[in-house]
Amino acid sequence: MSPPLSLALSFLLLAGVASVAAKEQPRYALVYGSVFDDRGMAFRGARVVVTPLSPNRPGAAVVRGKPRWKAVSDARGEFAIRLPAGKGNYSIAVEAVGYGAPPQTVAIQSEERVDLLFRMEPVKERKK
16 A cells, blocks of 8 residues: 555544444533632532432422432532533522522523532521
């Protein structure tokens, strides 16, 4: 085989492998968030749980038996969770020992990024 023909065949083979790899990449949506304390400082170590909501009643009962995604906020108070691309409603809850923030609901439409902010407040202890 001549060198130019060999080079051309090698190029075609590599281009084919690259196009197959590009087609097989998973599609996802990204939920990115920042968690702050009540003074506006980054809140490290907050637990983040994303739960799918009922598709028939947005904001209603959580779908039982469906997967939940979890993360922990880093030193900058940031977290990122990949969710399946496509329409879906999710509840995002953030908590830490002695702190909490109101949960937020997001509606994912496709491959997209959703940015959220959570402000942690001290949780008042219940009297027994």
